[in-house]
Amino acid sequence: MNIKRKSFVMPTYGVKSLEFVKGRGCYLYNSKNEKYLDFSSGIAVNSLGHCHPRLVKELNKQAKMLWHVSNLYIIKKQEEFAKLLCEKSFADKVFFTNSGTESIECGIKIIRSFHSHHKTGKSEIISFDGAFHGRTFGALSAQKNKKYSNGFGPLLKGFKKIEFNNIEKLSAAINKKTAGIIIEPIQGEGGIRPADLKFLKFLRKICNKKNILLFFDEVQCGFGRSGKLFSYEWADIKPDIMAVAKGIGSGFPLGACLSSNKACVSMTKGSHGSTYGGNPLAMSVGLEVLKIISDNKFLNKVDKLSRYFWKKLKELEEKFDNIDEVRGAGLLLGIKTHSSNIEFSEKLKKQKLLNVPAADNTIRLAPPLIVSYKDIDKSISIIKSVLKEI
Ligand SMILES: Cc1ncc(COP(=O)(O)O)c(C=O)c1O
Structure with a gap:
């Protein structure tokens, strides 16, 4: 039975019937x-x-010490967490966010700024049918799905959508303007559709050949959900950029965009920022989550x-x-x-x-x-x- 009561919350999630305490x-x-x-x-x-008792303990400990300071100051836990994330992944650098869609925005900026830095003339980003990357304009533009973007146009230019898992169509779509490819190794919202490992390997190969940055959206399928810490490991390849969120905080609002040094060459002072991203509370929880999940036995x-x-x-x-x-x-x-x-x-x-x-x-x-x-x-x-x- 639906609980009908006056709500002051925008009804973007429709009518709700269950409440948990x-x-x-x-x-x-x-x-x-x-x-x-x-x-x-x-x-x-x-x-x-x-x-989870270890997360409750960490959060309580940090809550009694320090909640928030600006990224203008040294945050030791942030450094520690970023170091561990890099050690456990392909990445050399991390930008901390508060959600998946912010991590996607950061990745899109990395792609565009890389090509701008190298004056390649490339700016187009390819994404795939059934993809979901979030609700900000960059993410909406990348997924080109009317279900989510209807009424919010115009979207950003320079995004192209191709059939998922189709090597021929992808090869035909790539041209000298192609700057990046964004893909969920396992589509979540799109209906739990895994990318073929052969397709992922092909992406890596073509991206290397044509100076295209490969951007994995592991917001839903990362952080142990696939049975490996990151889903890309199943294909035995490495992306250049990766967005993570959701499982990284196990309920604490947290996300991150991971990048190789090569890809984030232009992400220098003033190029990007987030007031909350990487604050001490979030870092204390995220670091503990990673320590638990990245354990091989786990x-x-x-x-x-x-x-x-x-x-x-x-x-x-x-x-x-x-x-x-x-x-x-x-x-x-x-x-x-x-x-x-x-x-x-x-x-x-x-x-x-x-x-x-x-x-x-x-x-x-x-x-x-x-x-x-x-x-x-x-x-x-x-x-x-x-x-x-x-
Ligand atoms: C694959 C993927 N990318 C991005 C997002 C956006 O994440 P958020 O809702 O935290 O902004 C989601 C959310 O469901 C997602 O599943």
């Missing part, structure tokens, strides 16, 4: 203390579940759990005609149904399994990375019972 691990609780299995994770955000467990979940979902796909396809990677999995995904999603929620619909008639399952086999089994039994009902 507490979260612990993989569960959310309402005011009646009824618990919901949270496989939405705040849309792939709560990588370590709700109120990532191996995520990989094992995701393979188990995948197998169980594939068994359901064989059994139920209503499932068109189970897809995704790691703990970012999607079920495409023949019947309405919205109805499917709502019925799962009624049985207290939280999930998020995505495009292409899919529902998304993105449990916290600390999920247990028992909770996966529980979700499977709920999904089975809803599939029987539909």
Whole structure:
């Protein structure tokens, strides 16, 4: 039942029916203390579940010391966190933001400023069908999806959209103006669609050959969600730029744009900034999240759990005609149904399994990375019972 009450919040998220007052691990609780299995994770955000004790401890410790100082001052934790991020990735430099879309904006600026610095005459950026990069103008221009940009035009010039996973069409679209390519290695909002590893390897090759910067959007699929710290590792290649957010803060608003030294040559004093980005509170949480997630034992467990979940979902796909396809990677999995995904999603929620619909008639399952086999089994039994009902 929808709770109808006067709201002073802009209704951009529509009518809401559920409210939670507490979260612990993989569960959310309402005011009646009824618990919901949270496989939405705040849309792939709560990588370590709700109120992870180590994060609560770090946040409390920092909150008693210092919340915010400007980036005009030295922030030790920021340096420490950036160093660890670089050690654990392809990157040489990090710019901290507060969200995914800001990290995308920073990446777009890196691409354009690189080519401006080298006077290459290139400025066009290629993106792909089904992509979602956020809600700022740069991000909207990159994804060229009317669903998100209708009424907000004109968008920025110099963006081209190509069919996802299509090497021929991409090769044909690249010209001497092509400055960068932006891609989600696993599309989230677009319907949990992984890029072919062959396609990703091709991107790296063509970008090297034509002096194009390769920009990965790992806002949703990064930070352990794929079973490796970053999804690009599966293709055994490295991007030049990468946007991250969501799982990086496990619920604390935080994002980052990572870059090679070569790509961010023009990101010098005054070229970019953020009042809040990289503040001590955010850094204390982010650093702790990275220390936990980047541990090989932790990532191996995520990989094992995701393979188990995948197998169980594939068994359901064989059994139920209503499932068109189970897809995704790691703990970012999607079920495409023949019947309405919205109805499917709502019925799962009624049985207290939280999930998020995505495009292409899919529902998304993105449990916290600390999920247990028992909770996966529980979700499977709920999904089975809803599939029987539909
Ligand atoms: C792949 C991807 N990029 C960018 C964004 C934008 O992130 P934010 O909502 O934090 O601005 C999202 C958000 O869902 C996303 O999934």
